[in-house]
Each structure stands twice: as C-alpha cells, then as structure tokens.
Amino acid sequence: MILGVIADDFTGATDVASMLVRAGLKTVQVIGVPDGPAPEADAVVVALKSRTNPAGEAVRDSLTALDWLKTGGARQFYFKYCSTFDSTAEGNIGPVTEALLQALGSDFTIACPAFPENSRTVFRGHLFVGDQLLSDSGMRHHPLTPMTDANLVNVLQSQMPGAVGLVRYDTVAQGTAALQARFAELRAEGVKCAVVDAISNDDLRTIAAACVELPLITAGSGVALGLPEVYAARGWVTPDARAAELPAVGGAAAVLSGSCSQATNGQVQHWIDAGRPARRIDPRELAAGRPLAAEALAWVLAQSEPALVYATSNPDDVRAVQAELGVERAGQLVEQCLAQIAHGLTENGVRRLVVAGGETSGAVVQALGVSQLRIGAAIDPGVPWTQVEGRPLLLALKSGNFGTVDFFGKALQQVH
Ligand SMILES: Nc1ncnc2c1ncn2[C@@H]1O[C@H](COP(=O)(O)OP(=O)(O)OP(=O)(O)O)[C@@H](O)[C@H]1O
Numbered sequence: 001m002i003l004g005v006i007a008d009d010f011t012g013a014t015d016v017a018s019m020l021v022r023a024g025l026k027t028v029q030v031i032g033v034p035d036g037p038a039p040e041a042d043a044v045v046v047a048l049k050s051r052t053n054p055a056g057e058a059v060r061d062s063l064t065a066l067d068w069l070k071t072g073g074a075r076q077f078y079f080k081y082c083s084t085f086d087s088t089a090e091g092n093i094g095p096v097t098e099a100l101l102q103a104l105g106s107d108f109t110i111a112c113p114a115f116p117e118n119s120r121t122v123f124r125g126h127l128f129v130g131d132q133l134l135s136d137s138g139m140r141h142h143p144l145t146p147m148t149d150a151n152l153v154n155v156l157q158s159q160m161p162g163a164v165g166l167v168r169y170d171t172v173a174q175g176t177a178a179l180q181a182r183f184a185e186l187r188a189e190g191v192k193c194a195v196v197d198a199i200s201n202d203d204l205r206t207i208a209a210a211c212v213e214l215p216l217i218t219a220g221s222g223v224a225l226g227l228p229e230v231y232a233a234r235g236w237v238t239p240d241a242r243a244a245e246l247p248a249v250g251g252a253a254a255v256l257s258g259s260c261s262q263a264t265n266g267q268v269q270h271w272i273d274a275g276r277p278a279r280r281i282d283p284r285e286l287a288a289g290r291p292l293a294a295e296a297l298a299w300v301l302a303q304s305e306p307a308l309v310y311a312t313s314n315p316d317d318v319r320a321v322q323a324e325l326g327v328e329r330a331g332q333l334v335e336q337c338l339a340q341i342a343h344g345l346t347e348n349g350v351r352r353l354v355v356a357g358g359e360t361s362g363a364v365v366q367a368l369g370v371s372q373l374r375i376g377a378a379i380d381p382g383v384p385w386t387q388v389e390g391r392p393l394l395l396a397l398k399s400g401n402f403g404t405v406d407f408f409g410k411a412l413q414q415v416h
C-alpha cells in the first residue's frame with residue numbers, strides 16, 4: 001500500500017476512492033477499521049463516521065485507523081474531510097489533524113477542501129460554493145454542521161492550538177517548487193497547517209506534487225486526483241485502466257434519501273415531478289412511534305418500478321423538527337428508519353441501491369453489515385457506484401451536495 005486514507009464519513013470515503021480509481025490506482029474502501037490485515041491495493045480508504053462525533057472520539061477513531069494503515073505499510077497518509085469543510089464548533093478537522101501529525105512525528109501539513117469539478121474553490125483562504133461564499137451557501141442551514149464562516153484559516157484556527165497559515169493563489173500559480181518553498185517558510189515560522197488556495201484541477205495537481213514528501217495531507221477529495229500521477233512518476237505504482245470495472249448484478253433497485261441539502265432537495269423534487277414513485281418519512285411520526293420503516297418497506301416492494309423513500313426536507317421544516325425533537329434525536333430517528341428499510345430491501349431482492357447523505361449512508365452501510373467496497377465508475381464527480389465485496393449488491397453513496405438534478409434516475413440507468 002502506498003496511500004492510507006482516513007475519511008471522516010462514508011460518502012466522503014467513496015468520493016476520495018473514486019478520485020484515486022479514476023486515475024488508475026487500485027483502491028479498496030473498508031468500513032471502519034477491520035480486525036484483519038489491510039487488503040492488497042495501492043490505496044486503502046478507511047471510512048469512519050467521525051465528522052460529527054465528539055472531538056475526542058473522532059481523534060481516537062482516526063488514530064486507530066492510522067495505526068492499522070501504518071501496519072499495512074502505507075507511505076503517505078491522507079485525512080479526507082468534506083469539500084465544504086463541514087465541522088462542528090469543536091472540530092473535528094483541527095483536533096484530528098493535530099493528533100495525526102503528532103502520531104506521525106510530523107510538524108506540518110496542508111488543508112485544502114477545494115473540489116472545482118463540484119464548484120468548491122478556495123481563494124485567499126475563503127471557501128466558495130459556486131459563486132457564493134460557503135457562509136452564504138446552503139451549508140449555513142446544514143442540520144448537523146452549519147457553516148457560517150467562509151474564512152478557513154479562522155475556522156481551522158478556532159479548532160486547533162497549532163498555528164494555521166495561508167498559501168495564497170499567487171504562489172500556487174507559480175508551480176510546485178514555489179509552493180514547496182512557501183511550505184518551508186511557513187514551517188520555519190511555526191505554522192502547523194497551511195490552508196492552500198486552489199481553483200482548478202491543475203492547481204490540485206500542483207499541490208499534490210508539492211505534498212509528495214509530506215507524511216500527512218489533509219484535504220477534500222480534490223487533491224487526491226493528482227496523487228496517482230505523482231506516485232507513478234516515482235515508480236511507486238503502475239496505473240491500471242480497468243481499476244473501475246464492476247460486474248452486473250441484476251435484481252431490483254431503490255433510492256433512499258436522508259440528505260436535506262439543496263442539491264438533494266432538487267433531486268428528490270425532480271424524481272417526484274417525473275411521476276416516479278416516492279414516499280416521505282416524517283420524523284415527527286417516527287418520534288410518535290409509528291412503524292414507518294415497515295410501512296415504507298412494504299410499499300417499495302409493492303411498486304412495479306424503482307421507488308424513492310425520503311426524509312429530505314427544506315431548511316425551515318428541518319429546523320422546526322429539530323426544535324421539537326432535538327437535532328441528534330431527529331437525525332438518529334431518520335437514519336435508523338432508512339437503515340432498517342435498506343436492510344429489508346436487500347433481504348427482498350434489491351441489488352442496486354442509491355443512498356443520499358453521508359450520515360445516512362453510514363447508517364445504511366452499517367445496517368447492511370458491509371465491511372469492504374470495490375469502487376466503480378463515477379456517476380457524477382465524487383459519486384461512484386460501488387460493489388459490496390463478495391456480494392451481488394451495488395451501492396451508490398451520494399454526498400448530500402453532489403450530483404446533477406436527475407442524479408437518481410441517471411445512477412439507476414448506469415448499472416444493471
Ligand atoms: N426531515 C428531517 N428533519 C430533521 N433531520 C433530518 C430530516 N431528514 C434527514 N434528517 C437528518 O439530517 C442528517 C442529514 O445528514 P446526511 O449526512 O445524511 O446528509 P448530508 O449532510 O446532506 O450529506 P453529506 O454529509 O454527504 O454532505 C441526517 O442525520 C438525517 O437523519
């Protein structure tokens with residue numbers, strides 16, 4: 001293994017794995033830290049569910065993943081977080097970065113959530129989602145990690161005691177050598193983590209090349225797109241053009257959505273507007289004890305075509321539900337319900353399942369007892385089909401904000 005990746009959520013893990021696979025790196029994704037040894041691959045991605053945990057737990061889980069990846073022989077490590085830098089007030093990006101640096105005996109890394117293909121760019125340390133600052137985007141309403149400051153230097157500095165610096169676009173544009181020289185300067189000044197500007201895939205490639213000697217990279221999935229080329233140039237890997245092939249599995253298909261992002265709201269509406277079968281889960285009814293999972297499962301199985309079950313709702317409704325039930329309880333009720341439905345569906349012949357939302361995907365994957373995923377071709381940037389290792393079951397785990405408006409239908413058309 002060359003690269004060991006620690007991802008803070010499940011969809012984020014498939015996102016970064018997809019980046020590596022598309023450039024021909026043999027990549028395996030594991031769910032949580034396995035008991036056994038690391039699988040044979042160029043890159044192994046450990047999918048954690050640590051984004052919204054208390055910081056201490058996130059640190060502990062990340063260090064356990066690091067130890068396991070170290071034992072597997074990884075030369076470089078990558079902490080993958082969200083391209084919208086999703087964090088709670090306590091972290092977890094800062095505390096996990098500090099802990100990983102310390103465990104690796106290193107004193108410097110970068111932070112770069114940029115993912116230009118999905119319109120996430122970083123300029124002068126500020127994160128943009130499309131034409132809006134992060135803090136003006138739909139992320140300000142996120143149910144678990146509302147992002148209200150677009151200045152990543154500030155956000156990260158508030159999460160870690162070590163100094164946070166900035167590498168401006170002007171330096172990135174000058175290329176790898178200039179970037180490395182700037183890293184050396186910042187390091188000499190005692191900066192532990194430098195936020196790096198990036199607005200294009202070329203910038204991400206420059207950054208990947210400049211980071212090749214760093215023990216740890218922290219980033220969204222974007223920087224990973226440049227790593228296979230850098231590793232191949234050093235003779236560490238031989239890219240494989242067939243790295244993304246998956247088998248056909250047959251069987252029925254369904255869609256489950258627990259994401260409340262703007263993109264997912266659009267995708268759910270598009271599915272409904274197309275007259276396709278859809279059924280809503282109301283968290284208040286779940287809290288009142290109504291057996292919605294069993295009802296929805298029976299309803300999906302009775303449909304003659306793929307159906308959608310969704311808890312997806314608009315920001316006002318989500319806020320109202322959270323005020324009534326509490327943020328955590330509302331989230332858990334929905335996650336458990338969708339996970340239960342997923343389990344019932346796969347027990348009843350569903351073999352292609354699209355799941356929207358990172359936390360939701362985490363709950364579903366856990367309920368299905370999935371331990372390892374093979375990564376297939378991307379449906380949209382950052383969202384590949386995956387196959388549950390050793391089982392005729394394909395999963396598309398969609399990050400909340402990703403995918404075109406017709407994503408659900410498009411995904412189902414792509415695999416058979
Ligand atoms: N109607 C609702 N009211 C309140 N909470 C909801 C509702 N629907 C879903 N949720 C919860 O909101 C959270 C959504 O998080 P999730 O990570 O699944 O989606 P996302 O944040 O859009 O995706 P990603 O993490 O990939 O960006 C989950 O905990 C889910 O259970």
Ligand SMILES: O=C(O)[C@@H](O)C(=O)CO
Nearest residue numbers: 011012015082083358399
């Ligand atoms: O980076 C992203 O935006 C996604 O992979 C993700 O982490 C969403 O949960």
